[in-house]
Amino acid sequence: MEKVKEANTRAEDTRKFQLVVIRLGDEEYGLHIDQIKEVVLTPNITRLPQTPNYVKGVANVRGNIIAIVDLEEKFGLQQLIENQQKKDNYTLVIESEEMKMGVLVKEVPNTLSVTMSQIEEAGNIVQDGQSDQSYIKGIVKLDDRLVIMIDIFKTLSENEISGIFKMNKQNAAV
Amino acid sequence: MSNKENEYKELFISEASSSVEELNNLMTRLEKSPAEVKTIDNIFRITHTLKGNAAGMGFEKISKFAHALEDVFTEIKKGSLLLDSEIFTVLFKSIDILTELIDSINSTDANVKYRGIQKKLEVLVENLRKKESAASQTLKTTYTRKSSTTKKTKVAGENPSELQETIDKKNKTDLKDTGNAITEVQDVAEVVVTEETDTKKITFSDVVQVPVKKLDNLLNLVGELIIERDRLITQHENNVSRNEFNRLKRVTSDLQYSVMDVRLVQVGFLFNKFHRVVRDAATSEGKKVDLIIEGSDTEIDRNILQIISDSLIHLIRNAIGHGIEDSKVRQSAKKSESGTLTLSARNESEGVVIDIKDDGKGIDIARIREKVIQKGWVDANAAKNMSEDEIISFIFEPGFSTNEVVNSISGRGVGMDVVKKAADSVGGNIKVTTEAGKGTTFTLILPSSMAVKATLLFEVGHTQYAIPLAYTDAVISVHKSKILKMQNRLMVSHLDKTIETLFLKELFFKGEENVREKAIQSDEKWQIIIIHYNGKKLGLIVDKLLQQKEIVEKPLKKPVDFVKFISGVTILGNGNVCLVLNVPQIIQKLFNYSLNVNATAVA
Numbered sequence: 117m118e119k120v121k122e123a124n125t126r127a128e129d130t131r132k133f134q135l136v137v138i139r140l141g142d143e144e145y146g147l148h149i150d151q152i153k154e155v156v157l158t159p160n161i162t163r164l165p166q167t168p169n170y171v172k173g174v175a176n177v178r179g180n181i182i183a184i185v186d187l188e189e190k191f192g193l194q195q196l197i198e199n200q201q202k203k204d205n206y207t208l209v210i211e212s213e214e215m216k217m218g219v220l221v222k223e224v225p226n227t228l229s230v231t232m233s234q235i236e237e238a239g240n241i242v243q244d245g246q247s248d249q250s251y252i253k254g255i256v257k258l259d260d261r262l263v264i265m266i267d268i269f270k271t272l273s274e275n276e277i278s279g280i281f282k283m284n285k286q287n288a289a290v
Numbered sequence: 291m292s293n294k295e296n297e298y299k300e301l302f303i304s305e306a307s308s309s310v311e312e313l314n315n316l317m318t319r320l321e322k323s324p325a326e327v328k329t330i331d332n333i334f335r336i337t338h339t340l341k342g343n344a345a346g347m348g349f350e351k352i353s354k355f356a357h358a359l360e361d362v363f364t365e366i367k368k369g370s371l372l373l374d375s376e377i378f379t380v381l382f383k384s385i386d387i388l389t390e391l392i393d394s395i396n397s398t399d400a401n402v403k404y405r406g407i408q409k410k411l412e413v414l415v416e417n418l419r420k421k422e423s424a425a426s427q428t429l430k431t432t433y434t435r436k437s438s439t440t441k442k443t444k445v446a447g448e449n450p451s452e453l454q455e456t457i458d459k460k461n462k463t464d465l466k467d468t469g470n471a472i473t474e475v476q477d478v479a480e481v482v483v484t485e486e487t488d489t490k491k492i493t494f495s496d497v498v499q500v501p502v503k504k505l506d507n508l509l510n511l512v513g514e515l516i517i518e519r520d521r522l523i524t525q526h527e528n529n530v531s532r533n534e535f536n537r538l539k540r541v542t543s544d545l546q547y548s549v550m551d552v553r554l555v556q557v558g559f560l561f562n563k564f565h566r567v568v569r570d571a572a573t574s575e576g577k578k579v580d581l582i583i584e585g586s587d588t589e590i591d592r593n594i595l596q597i598i599s600d601s602l603i604h605l606i607r608n609a610i611g612h613g614i615e616d617s618k619v620r621q622s623a624k625k626s627e628s629g630t631l632t633l634s635a636r637n638e639s640e641g642v643v644i645d646i647k648d649d650g651k652g653i654d655i656a657r658i659r660e661k662v663i664q665k666g667w668v669d670a671n672a673a674k675n676m677s678e679d680e681i682i683s684f685i686f687e688p689g690f691s692t693n694e695v696v697n698s699i700s701g702r703g704v705g706m707d708v709v710k711k712a713a714d715s716v717g718g719n720i721k722v723t724t725e726a727g728k729g730t731t732f733t734l735i736l737p738s739s740m741a742v743k744a745t746l747l748f749e750v751g752h753t754q755y756a757i758p759l760a761y762t763d764a765v766i767s768v769h770k771s772k773i774l775k776m777q778n779r780l781m782v783s784h785l786d787k788t789i790e791t792l793f794l795k796e797l798f799f800k801g802e803e804n805v806r807e808k809a810i811q812s813d814e815k816w817q818i819i820i821i822h823y824n825g826k827k828l829g830l831i832v833d834k835l836l837q838q839k840e841i842v843e844k845p846l847k848k849p850v851d852f853v854k855f856i857s858g859v860t861i862l863g864n865g866n867v868c869l870v871l872n873v874p875q876i877i878q879k880l881f882n883y884s885l886n887v888n889a890t891a892v893a
Binding site for chain 1: 514517753797847849852853854861865866
């Protein structure tokens with residue numbers, strides 16, 4: 117019994133899967149490759165009112181109109197790159213059944229092959245009470261690299277975007 | 291279920307629904323003039339067809355129910371069943387059940403209670419038949435028996451024993467007839483026979499039924515084609531001669547208008563359903579109401595018709611419930627005993643105009659004024675100075691209607707904001723005119739097609755926006771010295787009216803850069819677009835006015851579909867995204883906000 121179980125876990129541990137790694141600030145974030153549709157040159161973005169600042173607006177990608185977000189701004193990583201001239205050259209188009217949107221990135225993302233055993237569960241991360249960080253799924257440690265695995269749709273769910281907007285509005289009203 | 295079967299099912303449902311609808315109309319007509327043989331014949335024919343079709347599709351319940359109904363009408367045709375109000379109640383009820391049965395085809399869990407009423411119909415016929423067999427046969431009964439038998443032959447195979455039975459009966463009665471009667475019967479038989487051979491020929495109708503979904507899809511594709519065309523043309527404008535694209539332009543425009551044209555349906559399609567609505571509402575209120583329908587051949591986009599259908603029902607019920615008085619009051623006011631409700635549609639340059647007009651007592655403006663003051667929306671002095679139109683427009687305010695006191699006093703305004711919203715959602719408008727003692731008219735102005743919107747393009751901060759012309763009053767260009775400052779607000783006067791004005795940029799992207807200061811420093815004229823909604827006006831200051839353009843609007847998708855100020859987007863020739871302003875939302879938001887502020891200030 118015990119042995120079978122062990123073998124199972126081991127098989128799972130050695131199963132490889134692909135991550136797409138993007139650089140935000142000077143941290144690396146990993147997204148499951150299934151969630152990514154394509155990488156395109158960032159199109160012209162039209163600003164949208166009534167949205168939080170990290171929603172940069174909407175853009176036309178191959179006839180589809182998608183919302184474009186800046187995760188650096190969302191995660192508060194901007195101050196780290198203050199002096200660096202910001203260039204969001206590429207847009208990572210992510211897609212689920214429900215929605216489609218674009219994430220701004222500075223360079224073409226890399227892919228990374230990892231096994232389950234290399235992922236540390238997110239349980240060990242201190243949840244800071246301020247914001248919901250359940251979108252962090254785990255951490256991958258590779259030599260001197262640290263890749264934070266996130267569930268991109270949890271980060272940018274509708275609730276999140278409209279909810280934060282409403283909060284801002286309340287604050288403004290007070 | 292295979293696709294084909296599904297398609298047949300859809301066809302049956304659509305046909306059956308229209309049959310039932312027609313039944314409703316005929317029944318109301320029959321109730322008014324019970325002696326009209328033609329109406330009875332028509333009803334008979336429709337129930338018969340419905341029965342046959344349902345049997346063919348294997349919908350036993352519907353088939354049997356229609357059969358029971360048909361039997362009743364056989365008796366009515368014979369004249370052996372007297373049409374009194376009780377019978378009509380049963381008949382109307384049974385038509386309702388028939389509708390429910392048809393509706394239940396598509397839902398799996400529906401459990402329509404139809405047996406009770408079916409039994410009632412069956413008993414009705416049975417009793418009559420018993421009586422009849424006792425009485426002597428008349429010429430008239432032979433007549434109908436004959437024709438009903440031949441009709442039954444058409445659906446032969448359905449129930450051979452029943453057929454045999456009827457044939458036997460027929461023979462018996464034939465024997466009893468006098469010679470004179472026989473020749474007459476033969477005449478009838480001849481007519482029926484020719485009718486039969488006619489129907490045996492397979493004919494193809496010139497009309498194809500297409501599911502709306504397919505049309506929607508087609509329209510979307512055409513919309514995208516137009517956007518793509520504009521993009522290509524802009525891209526290559528400088529390289530090739532303009533004529534190069536003329537043909538493409540023409541063909542795509544023709545295609546667009548053809549597709550839009552296909553989606554148009556006659557308003558009569560909807561209006562005819564209202565005979566029943568009026569009848570029911572009038573009966574429950576104990577009032578007499580005549581419905582007059584005008585311009586039912588006016589054409590409008592099917593989806594728009596669907597969206598506003600509930601609103602129309604609402605307006606009709608309101609007109610009957612609160613507008614039209616009961617007969618006694620009417621008589622003492624020297625009006626005709628029964629009220630008249632006129633439903634008319636016509637094409638005008640701004641789109642399709644639908645009037646719902648009653649000759650009732652009109653809206654009590656004083657009551658509304660009272661209510662508005664009581665609610666604290668406007669203070670008493672201001673309310674006194676408001677024009678009647680301004681006061682009436684309050685009935686469309688959300689929250690106005692929910693108050694019970696309003697319902698019992700002014701009567702009108704139950705859910706009027708919902709009606710207004712429905713009209714807005716298709717880019718339409720609603721107006722009210724009322725005259726005390728003479729009646730009220732609600733006018734719905736609707737675009738004839740949702741596909742293209744006429745808009746005005748303008749620029750703010752190097753971004754292009756579109757604003758629907760339906761909500762645009764005027765475009766003015768004024769020097770800053772003409773702008774009045776009131777506290778922190780800007781006012782501009784236009785055609786003797788003072789209109790609050792604001793920078794669109796300030797509204798959209800609050801506190802970003804000091805737009806106002808910049809504008810005040812420069813010496814250029816300000817471009818102001820005056821928009822209106824529900825009688826309220828607002829000026830929007832923009833950077834630059836561009837052009838008028840017909841656009842194909844697409845809705846915002848998740849996760850940004852909650853943005854209220856923008857109703858949708860369109861793609862410009864250069865591939866950029868252009869936002870379309872949602873004027874009703876903007877005005878409602880701003881004015882509600884100030885209403886609230888006023889209310890708290892008063893409190």
